[in-house]
Amino acid sequence: MSEKSSVAPHPIPNGPQNLQVGAPVVNAPTTGASYSTPVTFNGIGLPGWWVYFTRTPIDGDSFGGVRVKDDGSWEFTAYLDPGEVAVFGWQQDDRVRSEWTPVIRFTVK
Numbered sequence: 001m002s003e004k005s006s007v008a009p010h011p012i013p014n015g016p017q018n019l020q021v022g023a024p025v026v027n028a029p030t031t032g033a034s035y036s037t038p039v040t041f042n043g044i045g046l047p048g049w050w051v052y053f054t055r056t057p058i059d060g061d062s063f064g065g066v067r068v069k070d071d072g073s074w075e076f077t078a079y080l081d082p083g084e085v086a087v088f089g090w091q092q093d094d095r096v097r098s099e100w101t102p103v104i105r106f107t108v109k
Contacts, residue, residue: 021098024051024074024091034107037082042075045091049098053078053089056103063087080108 024045029035045051045068052065066076068091086105091098 021046021091021096023099023101024068024089026089026101026104029087029104029106031105034109036109038077038079039106039108040075040077041089042073044072045074046093046098047072049091049093051089051091053087056086056088082108 024043026041026043028042029039041053041064043051047068047070049068050065051068051074052062054062063080064076064078066074068074084105085108086103088103089101
């Protein structure tokens, strides 16, 4: 009886890759700042990927997202209720998801 291996003996050309993808860069909003609603979110990401944001504690639903432009920039606005807000984001393409951004805490007036 031979044993079967789940590991290919040689790398598969053009196959899926295990990538360490960094979080998107967030230029706005910034921690400690105050904003009127709608709040503009913007920064830099991987061209063609999607950037999403959700509140903390995590409720499982993103409240905003946008596809990163060819030049790497992204921007969207979100209507958020007044008060203290804590959010984090990530970028995603197909089934590959980046690391999370640090939590961003700010106030909505």
